[in-house]
Structure formats: structure tokens, C-alpha cells
Amino acid sequence: MSDPTAAEGVRQRNLARLLRLVHLEGPLSRARLTESTGLNRSTIADLVAELVREGLVVERAPDPSRRVGRPSPVVAADARVMAIAANPEVDALTIAAVGLDRGIPVRERIELDRLLSPDETARLIAERVEAWRAGELADAHIVGVGLAVPGLVRAADGLVRNAPHLRWADAPVRDLVAEATGLPTVVGNDATLGAIAEHLFGAAAGFDDVVYLNGGASGIGGGLIVHGQPLLGAGGYTGEFGQNRPGIASATDRRADDGVLEDEVSRARLLAAVGLHAADEPALAAAVSAAGPTAAEEVARQRRILSTALANAVNALNPSIVVLGGFLATIAAVDVPGLATMVQEQTMSATSEQLLIRVASLAEDRLLIGAAEAAFAELLRDPGGAARS
Amino acid sequence: MSDPTAAEGVRQRNLARLLRLVHLEGPLSRARLTESTGLNRSTIADLVAELVREGLVVERAPDPSRRVGRPSPVVAADARVMAIAANPEVDALTIAAVGLDRGIPVRERIELDRLLSPDETARLIAERVEAWRAGELADAHIVGVGLAVPGLVRAADGLVRNAPHLRWADAPVRDLVAEATGLPTVVGNDATLGAIAEHLFGAAAGFDDVVYLNGGASGIGGGLIVHGQPLLGAGGYTGEFGQNRPGIASATDRRADDGVLEDEVSRARLLAAVGLHAADEPALAAAVSAAGPTAAEEVARQRRILSTALANAVNALNPSIVVLGGFLATIAAVDVPGLATMVQEQTMSATSEQLLIRVASLAEDRLLIGAAEAAFAELLRDPGGAARS
DNA sequence: ACCGGTTTGAAGCCCCGCGCAACAAATCTC
DNA sequence: GAGATTTGTTGCGCGGGGCTTCAAACCGGT
Numbered sequence: 001m002s003d004p005t006a007a008e009g010v011r012q013r014n015l016a017r018l019l020r021l022v023h024l025e026g027p028l029s030r031a032r033l034t035e036s037t038g039l040n041r042s043t044i045a046d047l048v049a050e051l052v053r054e055g056l057v058v059e060r061a062p063d064p065s066r067r068v069g070r071p072s073p074v075v076a077a078d079a080r081v082m083a084i085a086a087n088p089e090v091d092a093l094t095i096a097a098v099g100l101d102r103g104i105p106v107r108e109r110i111e112l113d114r115l116l117s118p119d120e121t122a123r124l125i126a127e128r129v130e131a132w133r134a135g136e137l138a139d140a141h142i143v144g145v146g147l148a149v150p151g152l153v154r155a156a157d158g159l160v161r162n163a164p165h166l167r168w169a170d171a172p173v174r175d176l177v178a179e180a181t182g183l184p185t186v187v188g189n190d191a192t193l194g195a196i197a198e199h200l201f202g203a204a205a206g207f208d209d210v211v212y213l214n215g216g217a218s219g220i221g222g223g224l225i226v227h228g229q230p231l232l233g234a235g236g237y238t239g240e241f242g243q244n245r246p247g248i249a250s251a252t253d254r255r256a257d258d259g260v261l262e263d264e265v266s267r268a269r270l271l272a273a274v275g276l277h278a279a280d281e282p283a284l285a286a287a288v289s290a291a292g293p294t295a296a297e298e299v300a301r302q303r304r305i306l307s308t309a310l311a312n313a314v315n316a317l318n319p320s321i322v323v324l325g326g327f328l329a330t331i332a333a334v335d336v337p338g339l340a341t342m343v344q345e346q347t348m349s350a351t352s353e354q355l356l357i358r359v360a361s362l363a364e365d366r367l368l369i370g371a372a373e374a375a376f377a378e379l380l381r382d383p384g385g386a387a388r389s
Numbered sequence: 390m391s392d393p394t395a396a397e398g399v400r401q402r403n404l405a406r407l408l409r410l411v412h413l414e415g416p417l418s419r420a421r422l423t424e425s426t427g428l429n430r431s432t433i434a435d436l437v438a439e440l441v442r443e444g445l446v447v448e449r450a451p452d453p454s455r456r457v458g459r460p461s462p463v464v465a466a467d468a469r470v471m472a473i474a475a476n477p478e479v480d481a482l483t484i485a486a487v488g489l490d491r492g493i494p495v496r497e498r499i500e501l502d503r504l505l506s507p508d509e510t511a512r513l514i515a516e517r518v519e520a521w522r523a524g525e526l527a528d529a530h531i532v533g534v535g536l537a538v539p540g541l542v543r544a545a546d547g548l549v550r551n552a553p554h555l556r557w558a559d560a561p562v563r564d565l566v567a568e569a570t571g572l573p574t575v576v577g578n579d580a581t582l583g584a585i586a587e588h589l590f591g592a593a594a595g596f597d598d599v600v601y602l603n604g605g606a607s608g609i610g611g612g613l614i615v616h617g618q619p620l621l622g623a624g625g626y627t628g629e630f631g632q633n634r635p636g637i638a639s640a641t642d643r644r645a646d647d648g649v650l651e652d653e654v655s656r657a658r659l660l661a662a663v664g665l666h667a668a669d670e671p672a673l674a675a676a677v678s679a680a681g682p683t684a685a686e687e688v689a690r691q692r693r694i695l696s697t698a699l700a701n702a703v704n705a706l707n708p709s710i711v712v713l714g715g716f717l718a719t720i721a722a723v724d725v726p727g728l729a730t731m732v733q734e735q736t737m738s739a740t741s742e743q744l745l746i747r748v749a750s751l752a753e754d755r756l757l758i759g760a761a762e763a764a765f766a767e768l769l770r771d772p773g774g775a776a777r778s
Numbered sequence: 779a780c781c782g783g784t785t786t787g788a789a790g791c792c793c794c795g796c797g798c799a800a801c802a803a804a805t806c807t808c
Numbered sequence: 809g810a811g812a813t814t815t816g817t818t819g820c821g822c823g824g825g826g827c828t829t830c831a832a833a834c835c836g837g838t
Contacts, residue, residue, distance in 0.1 A: 010399055011824065031786065040826050045787070062833090069785025070833040152739045161739040209623045222705070226620055233615075233707025234598045237740045240704040245636030245697050245735065249647040258638040308634050312701060315629040316613070318622025346634065350541045350550040351626045400795065420815065429797050430815070451804090458814020459804040 011047075014039065015383040018047055019077070022057055023100055023380065024200060027076035029062065048075055055141060056081055056100070056383055077101045082137065083375035084129055084145040084183065085368040087190065088121050090165050090218070095128045097137055098372035100379075102201070104365065106136050118160070118171040126180035145183050146375030147173060148190040148367040150218060155236025158187035165218045186374045190214075191239055193370030194360075195223025196230050198323050201369060203361040209319040213241055213310070214360070215328035219262040224317070246309040253301050261309050265302045267327045273298035285330045299331050303339055306331065310339075310357075311346035318351050325360035333359055403428065404772040407436055408466070411446055412489055412769065413589060416465035418451065437464055444530060445470055445489070445772055466490045471526065472764035473518055473534040473572065474757040476579065477510050479554050479607070484517045486526055487761035489768075491590070493754065495525050507549070507560040515569035533573040534566055535764030537582045537756040539607060544625025547576035554607045575763045579603075580628055582759030583749075584612025585619050587712050590758060592750040598708040602630055602699075603749070604717035608651040613706070635698040642690050650698050654691045656716045662687035674719045688720050695720065696728060699746075700735035707740050714749035722748055 017037055022028055028036075034044050051057040058078050062071030081100040086093065093116065096107035108128060116124070125145065133142070151163025158174025178185040195204075195212035204210040210225035220242030224231040231238050242262035248254050256263035271279065273295040274287040288299060310322055322343075324332045332339050336357055344352045362369065378385070406426055411417055417425075423433045440446040447467050451460030470489040475482065482505065485496035497517060505513070514534065522531070540552025547563025567574040584593075584601035593599040599614035609631030613620040620627050631651035637643050645652035660668065662684040663676040677688060699711055711732075713721045721728050725746055733741045751758065767774070 014825085029786095034786090041786070042788080042827080043825050046825085066835085067785080068783075068835040070787065070831095072786060152737060154739070162737070207623075224705070226615055226622075227618075229616075231615055231706070234596075234709035234743060235707055235739060237707040237737065238705065240707075240737055240740060243704045243735075243737055244701045245638075246701075247634030247636055247647070247649075249634075251640065258636070260636075312633045312635075313705060315632045316611070316627065316702060316705065317620070318624055318626040318629075320623035346632075348541060348551070348626065348629055348632055350543070350624060351629060354623060403796090418815095423815090431798080431817075432796055434816070435795085455806085456814080457806045457812075459802095459816065461815060 012382050012384055014043070014047055015051060016381055018044070018075075019051060019056055019383045020380050022075050022077045023102075023376070026102075027074045029065075029072035029074050030059075031072035033075060051075075051383060054383065056379075078141075079103055079105075080140050081379075082140045082142050083372040084125065084142060084181070085148070085371035085375065086121075086125050086145065086177075087148045087367045087371065088116065088166060089150065090115065093121060093124055094368065095125055096368045096372075097132060097140070097142070098368060100376065102369070104368065106132055107368070115167055118168055118173050118176050122173070122176040122180040125177055129181050129183070142183060143379050144375040145177055145181055145185040146193070146371035146373070147177060147185065147187045148193045148371040149173065149187055150190045150216070150221070152237050152240075153187050153189050155232045158185065160187065161237075184375075184378070186377070188371065188374050189221065189223070189236070189239070190367055190370075191221030192223035192230055192232070193374060194325060194362075194366045195225055195239070195323070195370070196373050197362055197366045197370035198325075198360055199225045199228075199230075200373065201362065202366065203323045203358040204321050207319075207321045207356075209317070210321055210323060211310075211313050211317060211319040212239075212323045212325065212360075213328055215265070215267060215324070215326035215330075217267050220265065220328065226317070241309060241313065244309060244312070246305060246312055248305060248308070250304075253304060261305070264305045265309075265328075265331075269298060270302065270327055270331065281326065281330065284327060285333070288330055288334065299334060302331050303334070304342065307339060307342035308346055311343045311352075314343060314347050314352055314355060320354065321356040321358060323358050323360050325366070329359035332357065401771050401773055403432070403436055404440060405770055407433075407464075408440060408445055408772045409769050411464055411466045412491075412765070415491075416463045418454075418461035418463050420461035422464060440464075440772060443772065445768075467530075468492055468494075469529050470768075471529045471531050472761040473514065473531060473570070474537070474760035474764065475510075475514050475534065475566075476537045476756045476760065477505065477555060478539065479504065482510060482513055483757065484514055485757045485761075486521060486529070486531070487757060489765065491758070493757065495521055496757070504556055507557055507562050507565050511562070511565040511569040514566055515571075518570050518572070531572060532768050533575065533764040534570055535582070535760035535762070536562060536566060536574065536576045537579040537760040538562065538576055539579045539605070539610070541626050541629075542576050542578050544577075544621045547574065549576065550626075573764075573767070575766070577760065577763050578610065578612070578625070578628070579756055579759075580610030581612035581619055581621070582763060583714060583751075583755045584614055584628070584712075584759070585762050586751055586755045586759035587714075587749055588614045588617075588619075589762065590751065591755065592712045592747045593710050596708075596710045596745075598706070599710055599712060600699075600702050600706055600708040601628075601712045601714065601749075602702075602717055604654070604656060604713075604715035604719075606656050609654065609717065615706070630698060630702065633698060633701070635694060635701055637694060637697070639693075642693060650694070653694045654698075654717075654720075658687060659691065659716055659720065670715065670719065673716060674722070677719055677723065688723060691720050692723070692728060693731070696731035697735055699728075700732045700741075703732060703736050703741055703744060709743065710745040710747060712747050712749050714755070718748035721746065 059073045077100040079099040079101040082097045085098050086095045093110045152161040160168050160171045160173045174185050174187045191214045198204045208228040212223045222239030222241040244261050274291045340357045448462045466489040468488040468490040471486045475484045482499045541550040549557050549560045549562045563574050563576045580603050587593045597617040602611045611628035611630040633650050663680045729746045
């Protein structure tokens with residue numbers, strides 16, 4: 001049996017447009033949906049009815065709008081449609097349920113005193129999902145699981161090639177979690193998923209070409225958005241800016257011999273400079289802003305090297321915005337316009353004259369939102385397909 | 390009047406698919422078109438008939454195929470549909486007509502002893518077009534002009550922001566040429582258009598994620614293909630790898646203080662090392678391969694620095710292939726696997742294990758083909774639109 | 779409170795574009 | 809030359825979105 005009709009593709013795309021709109025922009029009246037899509041009133045009514053039948057959106061009474069004319073019912077993503085988001089890290093495993101309405105009804109952070117294997121991680125996630133299904137999420141429709149993993153993830157099959165801090169190598173995490181939970185699962189690099197979240201709901205909202213760099217305890221990772229979509233590259237390993245070798249103008253700025261970016265610009269060096277052994281991000285930020293001249297010089301050194309790395313990325317990719325997260329946000333926040341100036345001095349003027357540099361705006365939810373988004377991706381691409389299956 | 394029907398979009402896309410297929414892959418039988426598109430025989434017949442009516446393709450008698458079954462007529466892009474491609478350079482202005490069938494019926498290289506202004510360039514192009522229209526291209530249908538400019542080109546409006554070697558700055562080249570010729574005109578960066586040509590017809594054919602670097606007399610430029618499409622970035626200024634500052638492990642390898650890639654890796658330094666003042670690319674290649682130890686050391690030095698720049702790009706973009714053109718091809722060709730190994734040593738293993746490094750395969754036609762492709766882009770996006778207007 | 783103006787939902791109809799089935803045509807093999 | 813095979817051709821059906829008409833629900837002014 002071939003396709004009933006290729007025009008099915010039109011229906012699919014229109015359903016996807018609507019679902020994506022209410023997912024990304026929140027509840028919208030049917031009238032506003034006709035506006036944004038350019039589709040006919042009657043068509044919108046039909047499409048919305050189908051999405052309601054499939055349990056993906058709900059229609060509720062019109063909001064009082066104090067405008068003339070017949071009020072238009074409001075269409076909202078069904079909060080009961082959910083994705084499970086998980087983020088395995090060195091010291092904890094965070095699991096949450098994220099609604100299609102972007103709500104996070106449940107979240108749990110499991111503190112760990114040792115590293116978990118991929119199997120153990122999958123079992124813990126499955127356990128949580130089962131418990132939630134019997135309790136808080138009894139009436140939920142869980143569409144899938146998204147994992148944000150700190151390491152290289154092969155896009156094609158969700159194989160974790162190398163996650164050094166978790167000591168995972170060539171682990172078929174997608175399949176393990178899918179089997180344990182019985183849910184379709186997607187696995188992504190944490191920085192890439194963070195970039196997606198910042199692009200959709202954070203500091204990079206509204207920008208189609210984004211370079212996102214995150215500074216974590218373990219190194220520097222990044223994610224790229226081009227043409228409004230995540231750039232995965234041939235294998236799925238884009239954005240590994242931490243492994244880049246930027247030029248270092250002054251030999252006195254060099255700390256590591258033939259070092260990569262994350263050897264020179266690192267949270268550990270920053271902590272050492274402010275005289276701390278461990279600190280969370282706000283504490284580090286406070287220490288940096290209150291620091292003496294020695295620490296200030298280390299911050300300045302890291303900013304110089306970072307600026308070259310950013311300039312290299314800007315020359316190559318000409319993004320409209322660069323978003324910095326983690327400790328990179330901390331050293332950038334000291335003087336964001338100053339950092340922008342340093343970057344501009346190392347790029348062609350046309351490339352960077354419109355360039356924005358911002359610190360990330362989403363808090364620790366970023367990875368969970370990005371992971372959930374990845375889990376929702378298939379549903380948002382083909383809303384009918386999920387219902388059909 | 391709004392859209393007659395939004396399903397027009399389906400028709401448009403299907404027409405575009407067919408036209409793009411015969412344009413990119415050459416003449417194809419209707420049977421093969423039904424195969425590749427998945428559309429119905431009857432639909433293909435209808436679509437092809439429309440393209441024939443619009444004068445974009447021609448149908449000819451079936452090729453003898455020595456296969457059973459009724460022979461299928463062959464559909465080919467109409468050679469009379471043409472784009473004018475032009476490439477202003479320091480020493481010459483090259484103008485050609487490129488057919489939708491990828492033929493180049495006429496080409497002219499106008500040698501120059503001085504730099505031309507944008508106005509003069511536009512006038513020369515218009516002059517050629519007019520002459521050709523009265524002669525060789527009497528029965529041609531010229532759909533537009535594409536310019537490959539060595540400099541920064543704003544994608545939105547074809548304004549040449551800065552082409553240092555031509556001494557053009559903020560020149561509205563697209564509008565100048567469009568007005569002089571009366572033809573729709575697109576302007577692009579030469580390296581970006583070269584990347585498009587290599588992607589469609591050259592060394593990168595079949596790869597969806599391409600990093601292309603070209604070494605010219607004036608510097609190093611690049612073009613990026615991601616998801617099979619050119620990456621233009623926010624302003625259109627992607628691929629300026631020549632302005633990047635790669636790390637230089639050994640201080641003795643450094644020649645320029647705080648120099649950018651094209652200060653360290655340059656055609657001029659290469660010429661000096663082999664003891665030549667000027668040479669075209671084949672002559673330089675011959676000199677390099679026949680050179681003594683001093684020259685070999687300069688080649689090796691440039692290769693080391695180039696490998697770091699490439700590794701930075703590979704870490705960030707995870708391309709499936711890196712294509713090198715111009716003198717970069719020359720220094721790479723000395724030992725391509727060796728260069729690949731050097732790049733791999735500076736990238737994460739997963740990122741580069743599948744990575745291909747190749748030298749560009751298209752000759753001097755590359756820029757003309759890329760420019761023509763840009764001029765054809767609108768037609769290939771909406772075949773009906775061009776006929777309607 | 780009522781009435782016109784305005785906006786939008788609801789229902790029926792039309793048309794576009796593609797798929798499908800049946801038939802005809804052109805080729806190969808034996 | 810007959811059967812098999814492949815593909816063009818033709819007519820018909822159907823899905824899906826647009827359009828038109830009518831009704832419903834809101835506003836404001838008198």
C-alpha cells in the first residue's frame with residue numbers, strides 16, 4: 001500500500017504548524033491562528049478539531065478580550081501530553097516530566113555518591129516513570145523520553161560515543177532507556193539541547209543563527225542553531241568548541257602547552273584564582289565580582305582567550321547572537337560590552353557590527369526543557385503520526 | 390486577491406523537485422522521475438507537460454535502453470534557459486552564459502590593467518549581455534545574473550560591504566547590475582558560491598555537510614554547506630576563515646605578530662619559499678613538488694597551521710567532508726592522508742573518524758557555475774513563478 | 779434596551795491536485 | 809508472432825483547503 005495521497009503531507013504540515021505555534025507561543029485564539037498561518041477560518045476549525053480529537057490540544061472558552069466581534073475560543077497545548085526529560089551528571093541524575101504546555105509538574109534530583117552505568121541510569125529513569133504513572137501523572141499521555149548527556153552523542157542512533165566525566169563509552173543509551181521505559185527515546189548532547197532551549201525560550205529567542213557556549217565544571221561545550229534549526233553535523237558532534245585551539249597573542253597568557261580552549265579557560269582555574277575549592281555558579285559569580293587584582297587578572301586573561309575563540313566562531317558562522325552559559329556567563333558578565341568590543345576587534349567589521357552577546361537566561365531548567373523538546377520533536381513534526389501509532 | 394489555493398504550494402514544490410532533478414542530475418526518463426519522486430505516472434506526465442509549456446524543459450524521444458517495456462521519453466533541462474555568471478577580479482572580469490543544462494555556450498575573460506568601479510563592471514556586463522543577445526544567444530531565455538565577488542556581500546540586498554582587493558566598499562552591486570542589464574541579479578561571496586558548485590557538481594557532491602576553504606592570491610575564504618544548503622549566517626558573511634586566529638603550538642612557526650590565518654598561511658609566502666615572483670596555480674604546484682628542503686619546510690609549516698585551523702572548524706561543525714581549493718589544495722596535495730592525520734590529532738576522535746579531506750575538483754569554472762546556480766535559485770524554487778511574471 | 783457595526787464560528791459547496799484503474803502502446807524474449 | 813513487461817494516456821474519484829453565506833457573540837451609541 002502506498003500513500004493514500006501525497007496531499008497528506010499538506011495536512012501533516014498544517015497540523016504541525018498549529019501544534020508548534022501553541023506549543024511555542026502558548027495559548028492562542030483560533031482567530032490569531034488564522035492570522036499567523038494564513039489559512040482559512042474553516043480550515044483552522046477543522047485542523048483544531050482534529051488535534052483535539054487526538055488529545056494534543058484543548059479548546060476552552062474565549063478570554064474576555066474587550067474587543068468588538070464574536071470572541072474566539074482559545075487553543076492551548078494539552079498539559080497532559082508530556083515528555084520525560086533526564087540529565088545524568090557526575091553528582092546527580094535529574095529527571096522531570098515536561099508538559100507540551102511547557103509546565104514541569106514533577107521533577108526529581110537524585111543525588112549520587114558514585115558514577116552510574118548507562119544500565120543503572122536507564123533503570124532509575126524507568127523506575128521514576130513507573131512511579132509517576134501510578135501517581136502524579138496518572139492521567140498523562142507520555143510521548144517519549146529525552147536525555148541530555150554531557151558527551152558526544154551520535155545523532156543517528158543515540159549512541160553515546162564518549163562521555164568522559166560519566167565514564168561512558170560507546171553506550172547504546174537510547175536503546176537502553178527505550179527498552180527500560182517502553183517509550184520512544186532520544187538522546188542529545190547537553191550543550192546542543194541547551195542551545196535549543198535558549199533558542200526557543202531563552203536569551204536567543206527570535207534569533208535564527210545562534211552560537212551557544214556553555215562553561216561547565218568539566219569543560220566547554222557548545223551548540224549551534226542555523227536557519228532556526230539545530231545544527232547536528234555529519235555525526236551529531238557539532239559545537240565542541242572546548243577542543244578548539246584559539247590563537248593566543250601574548251605568550252604570557254598561555255598556561256597549558258599546546259592547550260585547547262578548555263585548558264586555558266576553565267572553571268578550575270577560575271576557582272583557584274578566587275581561592276575557592278568548590279562553589280556553585282552564583283557563589284562563583286559573587287566571588288569573581290568581589291575578587292582582588294590577582295583574580296581580576298585571571299578573569300581578564302580568560303576573557304582575552306575566550307574573545308579570540310568567539311571571534312573565530314563569529315568569522316566562520318556569522319551568527320546574529322552569541323549566548324554564553326555557565327562560568328563563561330560569569331566571566332562575560334563582568335563587562336559584556338567590553339567582551340563584545342574585544343570580539344569585534346578580531347572580526348571583520350561587517351560580520352560583527354550587528355552581533356549580540358548575551359548571557360544565558362534560562363536557569364537550571366535549560367537542559368530539561370531542551371531534552372523535552374527533543375522528545376517532542378517527532379510529535380511536532382507529524383502530529384497525526386503519533387496518534388496513528 | 391489572496392492565494393487561489395494554498396495547495397498551489399504543493400504544485401510549486403513538485404514542479405521545483407522535477408526541475409531541480411533534471412538540472413542537477415542531467416536528462417532523466419519520465420519513468421526515472423516517477424521513481425525518484427514517488428509521484429504517480431500520471432502526475433509526472435502532467436507536471437512535465439507544464440514545465441514544457443513554460444519552456445523550462447524539453448522532452449525528446451526515448452533513449453534506446455535495451456530493456457523490456459515501453460520506452461520512456463527523456464526529460465532534459467532546456468539549454469536555452471540561461472543565467473549570466475560574472476566574476477570580477479583584480480586582473481580580469483570573467484563573464485559567461487551558463488545553461489540550465491549546465492552547458493557554458495559562451496565565455497569571455499576581459500583582461501584589465503586597472504581596477505574597475507562597480508559601475509564600470511555593471512556596464513561591461515550589460516554590454517556583453519546585449520552583444521550575446523544579438524548573436525550567439527539569440528534564442529536564449531536569460532533568467533538572471535549571478536555575480537561572484539571576492540569580498541563580503543550582504544545577503545539581504547546584494548550590497549558589497551567590503552571587497553578590499555577590488556577597492557569596493559558599500560557598493561550596491563546587485564542594483565547596479567540589475568539596472569544596467571534589466572535582469573534580476575544576485576550577488577554572492579566567491580568562496581560561498583565555489584562551495585555551492587563543489588557541493589553540487591564537484592568534490593563534495595553527495596555530502597550534506599561541507600566545509601570549503603579556498604586559498605587565493607588575496608587571502609583565504611571559505612564557504613559552508615549544512616543540511617545540503619549554503620549557510621549564509623545573519624548577514625551573509627560566513628566562512629571568513631582567513632580572519633581566524635588558530636593556535637600555533639610552536640613559537641618558531643609564527644611569522645606574523647598576532648597574525649590571522651591568512652597572514653601565516655599565504656600564497657605569497659609560498660611563492661617566496663619556492664623562489665617565484667608570480668605563477669599560476671599549476672606552476673606553483675609544480676614548483677612546490679620540485680622544491681628543496683627550505684621550501685619543503687615552509688610547506689610543512691603552513692600545513693601545520695592549516696591543520697589547526699581545519700581542526701577548529703571540524704570541532705565546531707562536524708562536517709562530513711572538507712574541500713580545499715586554490716593554493717591550499719596545492720599544499721594539501723603534497724600528502725592528503727598526512728594532513729588528515731594531523732587534523733585528527735587535534736579533534737575528538739568521533740568527530741573526525743569519518744572525515745574526508747579532498748582537494749577541489751572543479752577547475753576555473755567553479756565560480757561561474759556557483760554564480761549561475763545562485764541566479765537559477767529563484768527559478769528552481771518556484772518554476773511557475775518565473776513563467777507567471 | 780435596542781440596533782447597527784464588527785468579528786468570528788459553522789456549514790455547504792467548489793476546485794485544485796494527486797492517486798488510481800483500465801486501456802493502449804512500445805519494447806524484449808522465446 | 810505471442811506472451812510478458814513496462815510505461816504513457818485517459819477518465820474518474822477523493823482529500824483538503826478556500827470561499828460564501830448565515831448565524832452567533834461581542835461592542836458602542838442612543
